[in-house]
Amino acid sequence: MGMMLDSISVPKLSIPESFMKDVESTSIQTILLRLEQNKQSPLSITGISKHFNVKRNKLSEYINVFSAVGLIKLVSLDQIQWAGRENITFVMKELIKSRRLNDSSQMMTDLFPLGMIDNIQKITLNILSLFYSLRVLTLKIDKIILFFSRESPRNSSILFKMYRIKHILKLIGIVSVSSDITNITLNSEYSFEETFHDSDPLPISFLMNRTSFIIDRRNEFEAIIEKAQKKTHIFP
Secondary structure (H helix, E strand, O other): OOEOHHHOOOOOOOOOHHHHHHHHHHHHHHHHHHHHHOOOOOEEHHHHHHHOOOOHHHHHHHHHHHHHOOOEEEEEOOEEEEOOOHHHHHHHHHHHHHOOOOOOOOOHHHHOOOOOOOOHHHHHHHHHHHHHHHOOOEEEHHHHHHHHOOOOOOOOHHHHHHHHHHHHHHHOOOEEOOOOOOEEEEOHHHOOOOOOOOOOOOOOOOOOOOOHHHHHHHHHHHHHHHHHHOOOOOOO
């Protein structure tokens, strides 16, 4: 049986209403803290939503991303439980292995076939897989969107989801953002590769590891982006 939320002491938040995004983030951080403190007991999603005054649809976005990266686990349709931050590393390494991201015979269209962006969990794992398949630390969100929706680049729904995922991954320290909000950067803790280098997005000419299949993948990625750009004027 899941733990009752009423039994958990929760500090009152004192944040101006004008900073609703900060309020939401603070509430989610508090929820994660409670999950970690009570890691042996699952919590009710419905109870969390009511207790922390977070709308169920917003909470579901966070839960989908957190479970995708292994931070929490779904115990039932209405219960979640802490899995541990150390589990993120395990999930990422398993992702690299299961998706064959280091297999030199796999090119970008092999690794990312069409139809893999129908839910937020798949999009989250595909974003992370892009970093590993291209061996870069920084990517531009508009290029990610064009790549994933290359057959229908005017798909605006993925744009909103992409920025939400970036916000959620930043909240738990998997990615970071800079003054350029169109960039998303994988934190070095999760790179697992000495060949990653923190320079410009997709640094084809500035590589620490000049593995030919990685260069081929990057060229293929850019070619797909260029082709998708011709189908739309959304990202000139």
